[in-house]
Amino acid sequence: MDSLSVYAGLVPKACHNGACGVCRAQVHQGSFEKLKMNKRHVSKEDECNNIVLACRVLPRGDMDIEFLPRPVSKSSKVYVLGS
Amino acid sequence: MGVMRIGHVDINVLDINESKKYYENVIGMTVTKEDVDGTLYLKCWDEWDKYSLVLRPSEEATFNRVAYKVENDSDIDDLQKKVEAYGVSTEILSAGTVAECGRILKFIAPSGHEFNLYAEKTFVGKDVGTVNPAPWPVETKGIKAHWVDHILLMCEGPEKVMAGTKFFKEVFEFNLAEQVCVGPEGSLQAATWLARTSTPHDLAFVAGSETGMHHFAFFLDGWSDILKAADIMAMNDVKMDVTPQRHGITRGETIYFFDPSGHRLETFAGLGYLMQPDCPTVTWTEDNLWRGIFYHSGVENGAFTTAYTLCAYK
Numbered sequence: 001m002d003s004l005s006v007y008a009g010l011v012p013k014a015c016h017n018g019a020c021g022v023c024r025a026q027v028h029q030g031s032f033e034k035l036k037m038n039k040r041h042v043s044k045e046d047e048c049n050n051i052v053l054a055c056r057v058l059p060r061g062d063m064d065i066e067f068l069p070r071p072v073s074k075s076s077k078v079y080v081l082g083s
Numbered sequence: 084m085g086v087m088r089i090g091h092v093d094i095n096v097l098d099i100n101e102s103k104k105y106y107e108n109v110i111g112m113t114v115t116k117e118d119v120d121g122t123l124y125l126k127c128w129d130e131w132d133k134y135s136l137v138l139r140p141s142e143e144a145t146f147n148r149v150a151y152k153v154e155n156d157s158d159i160d161d162l163q164k165k166v167e168a169y170g171v172s173t174e175i176l177s178a179g180t181v182a183e184c185g186r187i188l189k190f191i192a193p194s195g196h197e198f199n200l201y202a203e204k205t206f207v208g209k210d211v212g213t214v215n216p217a218p219w220p221v222e223t224k225g226i227k228a229h230w231v232d233h234i235l236l237m238c239e240g241p242e243k244v245m246a247g248t249k250f251f252k253e254v255f256e257f258n259l260a261e262q263v264c265v266g267p268e269g270s271l272q273a274a275t276w277l278a279r280t281s282t283p284h285d286l287a288f289v290a291g292s293e294t295g296m297h298h299f300a301f302f303l304d305g306w307s308d309i310l311k312a313a314d315i316m317a318m319n320d321v322k323m324d325v326t327p328q329r330h331g332i333t334r335g336e337t338i339y340f341f342d343p344s345g346h347r348l349e350t351f352a353g354l355g356y357l358m359q360p361d362c363p364t365v366t367w368t369e370d371n372l373w374r375g376i377f378y379h380s381g382v383e384n385g386a387f388t389t390a391y392t393l394c395a396y397k
Contacts, residue, residue: 014390016322018097019144019345022390036097038345039142040393055345078240081263081273081290082372082388 012067016055023054023067030063085162086255086279089231089286090152090201091134092299095141095395096344099123102138105343109319110301111225112136115207116182124182127301128210128220129229133183136231144344145395146296149234150181150199151285159188159202165254166190178203194238194247195294196394225319226312228301232351233284235298237291237391241271244288248275251286260284260358261332261365263372273369276333283333283355295393298339300349309336309352316340324387331378332367339387346392 012022021041027050035056042051054065096102099121106112106125115134116124124134132152139147153159159175166173166188176187176199185203192198210220219227238244251257257277261284265273276284289297303309309327316323316338324339324347336352356362367375374381376388 012386014324014386015341015345015347015392017144017341017343017345019341019347019392020386020390021393022386036142038097038144040145040396078242078292079265079271079273079290080240080292080389081265082376082383 010067011054013055018053018056021053022070024051024070025054025057026051026066026068027057028064028066030065031060032063033058033060084154085158086151086153086200086257088152088280089135089233090132090150090199090204091137092149092231092234092296093137093139093147094296094344094346094392095139095143095145095147096342096346097141097144098343099138099140101343105319105321106136106138107224109225109315109321110348111223111227113210118182126207127228127230128223129302130231131206131209133205133207137182141395143395144346144392146196146346146392147395148197148199149236149299150184150187150201151279152204153200153202156185156202159186159200162200162255163188169250169254171250192247193250194236194243194288196236196247226301226303226308226315226350228303228350230302232282232300232302233286234296234300235287235289237293237295237297238288239290239292239294241265241273241290243294244275244290245272247288248272248277251277255279256360257286258358258360258362259364260362261367263332263367263369263375265369269366269368274332278358281354281358283335283358289388291389291391293393295391296346297388297391298347298349300351303350303352305352306336309338309350312350313338325377325384328380329378331371331375332365 014020018038112125121140123138125136173190178185183205184201188200211217261276263274274289276287322341333355338350
């Protein structure tokens with residue numbers, strides 16, 4: 001994740017290990033291996049559709065990925081400290 | 084007396100073996116019990132009850148609940164009446180339902196989180212014993228964390244922060260050490276730090292977009308231990324969120340870092356200051372928010388307040 005940080009503004013990252021889910025991404029192309037996904041952020045169906053948490057993906061070549069916006073929660077309009 | 088201190092934190096992890104190695108080798112905890120399903124119970128060397136952390140093997144990296152210890156078994160009954168009178172429903176779990184614990188008072192606080200209160204947990208003693216003890220145990224690994232010190236929980240917006248804060252002040256007599264006030268004339272509490280011990284916080288609430296856990300913290304003695312802990316984290320390739328730094332809020336000396344499932348942890352060092360029931364509440368204004376959070380840099384740090392562990396699906 002940090003090696004992607006040359007594009008820091010484009011790469012949502014925080015926990016680097018799965019809990020926070022901010023790096024949820026759609027893989028369009030490229031081969032990769034992956035670690036266990038956090039099902040709270042990536043359902044089995046998501047995984048079948050190549051949706052991943054980027055921090056738990058190990059690229060095996062160039063990849064074409066698209067970071068996904070955070071799902072809109074029912075409380076998306078609440079004041080969030082520090083945002 | 085009611086609530087004494089934080090008792091244990093219960094979380095789900097993605098790889099139980101990796102988590103075991105991490106909490107043993109980096110944090111310096113000891114596994115004191117293991118269930119047949121792989122659930123692990125761990126304690127720090129300076130704690131005397133059986134465990135302070137529960138790690139459950141899971142498909143999720145999520146937060147389950149936090150437990151606080153009360154002084155007497157009769158507090159369970161007294162506090163159940165107070166919680167119910169406040170309008171929050173409760174459940175009593177019989178002794179043994181929660182591993183190594185006596186009766187449990189279980190409820191969902193107005194903050195949105197599950198809390199457990201208990202009076203009894205199996206005593207095992209500190210690693211250094213109680214007769215002519217050494218100041219710290221040589222054998223302990225990693226950063227030699229003393230104890231689980233506090234937890235910071237994320238609430239859906241300031242309304243839930245205020246509801247949770249009011250509840251813990253009125254029902255459990257927590258004292259409000261510090262607050263961040265926002266909105267018109269600072270009328271909304273967007274974050275609060277609450278204490279039952281003589282330190283500035285045993286529990287904190289912060290406004291976020293979803294209910295969850297921002298971090299829980301391990302206590303270290305002081306700044307030199309913070310520096311050494313950061314060295315040990317680097318030696319173990321631990322992802323640090325915030326390298327050694329001082330908080331304006333609580334005055335704590337700190338490192339933020341992540342466990343192998345991405346749960347944010349903190350090492351919190353120093354007393355902060357002596358917290359007492361008559362200690363005046365400190366207020367931070369919105370324009371000084373980041374000075375309050377990171378006193379030296381005084382600036383925003385990435386997704387520090389917006390990325391965190393969510394509560395488990397019920």
